[in-house]
Amino acid sequence: MCETCGCGDPELVPIEIQESILAGNDRVAAHNREHFAGAGVLAINLMGSPGSGKTALLEATAAAWSGKVRLGAISGDLATSRDADRLKAAGIPSLSITTGSSCHLDAELVHKSLHDLDWRDLDLLVIENVGNLVCPAVYDLGQAVNVVALAVTEGEDKPLKYPVMFRKADLVLLTKTDLLPHLEVDVSVIEDGLARTMPTAAMIPVSAKTGEGMDDWLTWLEAQRKAVTGAGVSTKAAAG
Amino acid sequence: MHEYSIVQALMSQVETEARKHGAVSVDRIELKIGELSGIEVDLLRTAFEVFRDRSICARAELEIEVVPAEWSCPTCRELLEAGARLQCPDCKQPARLLSGDEIVLQRIEMEAA
Ligand SMILES: Nc1nc2c(ncn2[C@@H]2O[C@H](COP(=O)(O)OP(=O)(O)OP(=O)(O)O)[C@@H](O)[C@H]2O)c(=O)[nH]1
Numbered sequence: 001m002c003e004t005c006g007c008g009d010p011e012l013v014p015i016e017i018q019e020s021i022l023a024g025n026d027r028v029a030a031h032n033r034e035h036f037a038g039a040g041v042l043a044i045n046l047m048g049s050p051g052s053g054k055t056a057l058l059e060a061t062a063a064a065w066s067g068k069v070r071l072g073a074i075s076g077d078l079a080t081s082r083d084a085d086r087l088k089a090a091g092i093p094s095l096s097i098t099t100g101s102s103c104h105l106d107a108e109l110v111h112k113s114l115h116d117l118d119w120r121d122l123d124l125l126v127i128e129n130v131g132n133l134v135c136p137a138v139y140d141l142g143q144a145v146n147v148v149a150l151a152v153t154e155g156e157d158k159p160l161k162y163p164v165m166f167r168k169a170d171l172v173l174l175t176k177t178d179l180l181p182h183l184e185v186d187v188s189v190i191e192d193g194l195a196r197t198m199p200t201a202a203m204i205p206v207s208a209k210t211g212e213g214m215d216d217w218l219t220w221l222e223a224q225r226k227a228v229t230g231a232g233v234s235t236k237a238a239a240g
Numbered sequence: 241m242h243e244y245s246i247v248q249a250l251m252s253q254v255e256t257e258a259r260k261h262g263a264v265s266v267d268r269i270e271l272k273i274g275e276l277s278g279i280e281v282d283l284l285r286t287a288f289e290v291f292r293d294r295s296i297c298a299r300a301e302l303e304i305e306v307v308p309a310e311w312s313c314p315t316c317r318e319l320l321e322a323g324a325r326l327q328c329p330d331c332k333q334p335a336r337l338l339s340g341d342e343i344v345l346q347r348i349e350m351e352a353a
């Protein structure tokens with residue numbers, strides 16, 4: 001600034017911020033997490049490519065668990081509510097978040113949608129993210145665990161090509177295993193890729209069509225539920 | 241392309257700071273973006289060009305430091321080689337990410353009136 005009259009040159013101000021650009025999203029995610037923990041609901045962020053079999057897996061899960069565990073879902077979709085419609089038909093209370101042009105869900109979208117679903121009565125809330133192996137991995141939603149559905153038809157190199165997504169995964173479900181006899185896919189190559197991208201690699205091969213691996217998946221879910229609620233069996237299913 | 245959402249969040253962070261300090265314009269923005277953050281630096285720059293017009297960042301220089309991914313063993317502190325299995329070859333412990341996932345607004349330089 002000018003020494004004599006205070007006019008003239010503006011003053012250059014450097015400011016150290018050192019804050020995540022996602023701090024706003026992370027605050028809402030932490031708030032969602034408190035909601036879920038407070039109500040004893042295990043929230044899962046289910047991610048994967050378009051068509052990797054996320055909705056089919058939920059349909060099969062609901063069929064296998066009917067009456068035992070209360071399962072609900074929020075599904076993010078670019079343009080339609082088809083997934084939520086399918087899930088409702090399978091007896092899963094569901095809600096659709098139409099994201100328009102956005103390629104991922106964020107914590108605010110999830111928080112807003114919680115007002116329209118009786119999620120507090122659930123044991124397990126699955127948030128089916130938009131089909132996409134990149135963007136959903138960037139946004140925390142407040143989930144307890146991340147599950148990635150990877151179909152055997154997607155190619156053996158996917159873990160190494162999308163390390164950001166697989167690094168965030170607590171579990172990878174290798175889906176559509178009933179198709180393996182028709183493909184030239186070496187599952188051990190996928191496992192090796194996961195070992196190089198996930199610090200604690202965990203993979204369960206499943207088929208929504210034949211039911212293969214569903215027991216292992218349900219066992220894994222039970223263990224996660226115990227970790228969150230301290231209870232093994234549903235205390236909610238009986239009540240309602 | 242979530243880089244657009246990232247730039248919008250960045251802009252509102254910068255605008256908040258600018259208002260707090262009574263700034264008239266922003267000269268420089270410094271970011272740290274990790275290799276494993278899920279952000280494409282080129283796409284981020286493109287998105288910044290789209291949104292900067294008519295904002296307080298219109299003339300700002302965007303400086304991006306790309307941080308490489310570094311994994312190490314939580315017990316023996318051994319650094320893992322790039323691309324290796326994420327388990328310590330000695331202790332068999334799962335590796336821990338030391339750096340490489342940051343999406344951070346590091347520093348702003350602005351002009352106060
Ligand atoms: N053979 C076989 N096909 C499957 C299996 N699971 C899903 N599919 C088929 O794969 C296609 C996509 O399945 P969806 O469940 O809609 O996949 P999604 O991941 O929910 O898809 P988006 O929500 O659009 O990303 C459908 O045609 C399913 O019938 C499976 O286990 N075996």
Ligand SMILES: [Zn+2]
Nearest residue numbers: 054055083128
């Ligand atoms: Zn779906």
Ligand SMILES: [Zn+2]
Nearest residue numbers: 031032035111
């Ligand atoms: Zn709330």
Ligand SMILES: [Zn+2]
Nearest residue numbers: 103135241242
């Ligand atoms: Zn995106």
Ligand SMILES: [Zn+2]
Nearest residue numbers: 313316328331
């Ligand atoms: Zn070690």
